Every structure is written in structure tokens, then in C-alpha cells.
Amino acid sequence: MSERPRREVWCSIVIPVLNEATTIADTLESLQGLKVQGVELIVCDGGSADATLMLANMGADRVVESGCGRGRQMNAGAAIARGDVFLFLHADTCLPMDALALLRNGLRPPGHCWGRFDVRLSGHQRLLRVVEFFINLRSRLSGIATGDQAIFMTRQAFLAVGGFPDIPLMEDIAISRALKHRSSPLCLGERVTTSSRRWEEKGILRTVLLMWWLRLSYALGGDPAGLARRYG
Numbered sequence: 001m002s003e004r005p006r007r008e009v010w011c012s013i014v015i016p017v018l019n020e021a022t023t024i025a026d027t028l029e030s031l032q033g034l035k036v037q038g039v040e041l042i043v044c045d046g047g048s049a050d051a052t053l054m055l056a057n058m059g060a061d062r063v064v065e066s067g068c069g070r071g072r073q074m075n076a077g078a079a080i081a082r083g084d085v086f087l088f089l090h091a092d093t094c095l096p097m098d099a100l101a102l103l104r105n106g107l108r109p110p111g112h113c114w115g116r117f118d119v120r121l122s123g124h125q126r127l128l129r130v131v132e133f134f135i136n137l138r139s140r141l142s143g144i145a146t147g148d149q150a151i152f153m154t155r156q157a158f159l160a161v162g163g164f165p166d167i168p169l170m171e172d173i174a175i176s177r178a179l180k181h182r183s184s185p186l187c188l189g190e191r192v193t194t195s196s197r198r199w200e201e202k203g204i205l206r207t208v209l210l211m212w213w214l215r216l217s218y219a220l221g222g223d224p225a226g227l228a229r230r231y232g
Helices: 024-037 052-059 070-080 099-106 126-142 155-160 171-179 197-202 204-219 224-231
Strands: 011-017 039-045 062-065 085-088 114-121 152-154 186-194
Touching: 011 024, 011 070, 024 039, 024 052, 024 099, 039 052, 039 070, 052 062, 062 070, 070 171, 085 099, 085 155, 099 186, 114 126, 126 204, 152 155, 197 204, 204 224
Parallel strands: 011 039, 011 085, 039 062, 114 186
Antiparallel strands: 085 152, 114 152
């Protein structure tokens, strides 16, 4: 684990990575300006075999290595985080310009203790606009967030629910369910932009159907390990 000199921190951005050498440098570069606003950048590596660790050490405040699995990695990052607010960000996702102000204003007690952003997929195909519309609508109606939506929460809420479950898939769904018992989510209309590479590589409609099947299977008690193998 590597660490940079300490400064006052109120928000910890935790980024789980696995072989993200093509994205992590740009992601960290886009977040550098937030450091002067009381943000620390923590990268949690799950065993990358490429240059991810080297690139992460160049831009993150702290880098920690853990076992593979996003839930496990994000818990490892939260364990060393110093902020009162945790924001869990995928390596291929970009925050809106006013993200910090939105968190400061939205997480004031006694209101929401957690939330997420609306999402925009990076591709230009019209069908992706339909997909992201229904992702955001489903999240608002269900109160369930996905990792692509940059889930955030107070430290107190994270500790109260015991962090992310150590499962290979659906850790975002599971923690959303737990957090809903503490407060409704703050559903921000401002958008994070996340890569549409999986949708485009695997086929948009095929990916939609796969996601629906995985969520339904998990809701009906499907084994997360088996679902993770199907997800690929």
C-alpha cells in the first residue's frame, strides 16, 4: 500500500480496479482538482496484471491491494478512508462538475444518508439513450442503485450496514437494500458518464436482456457466484 502526505479530508472517493490501465490514468487526472476541496482519491486493486498499479500510484493519494471482487475491494478502500462521506466510483465513470456541492447539500442531516447520480452511457447510439432512461427510472422507482451510478453514503451509514457484502456480483444491489432501511436514496438528476463499451461489444439488446435476467435471478435467490460466471 502506498500513501501520499495527509491533508484535511471530508470526502473519500474509492475506485475499485482490475486491469484498468487504459482508463485509470484519465480518471484520476479528471479528479485531481477535487483534492483542494477536501477529497482524497483511493484506488483499490484486485490483482491487476497490467500497468494499473503503476498508473494508480501516480495519481491517487492512497493505493491498496486486496483480493478480487468489487465488494471486497471497496471495503478495503473504505477501511483506510478518512472522509466522512464515501463515494464509490468505477474506473470508467466520470463525475459531473458540481458533484461535491451536490453531496454536501444533499447529505445534510436529518435527511438522506446515501444516494446516487443519474447515469449517461458514453456511446452515441440512440438506443443507449433509451437504456439509460430506463436505468435511471428503475432506480428512482425501486430505490436501488447500481455501481455505474456512483453510489455515495456517509461513513456512519456505511458502517451501520456493515459495508458491501463479499459477493462476486450484485454487491451494489445488496448494499442499496440495506441502506434503504436507514433512509431513502438521494436520487440526483445530475449525471455521471460511464463507458458503454460492454453494451457495444456484447450488443445493446443482448446486454439489456442479460442484465434483466441476472437481476431477476438474484431477486429470486440465485447464487451470486453463479451469476457472476454468467455475467463474464
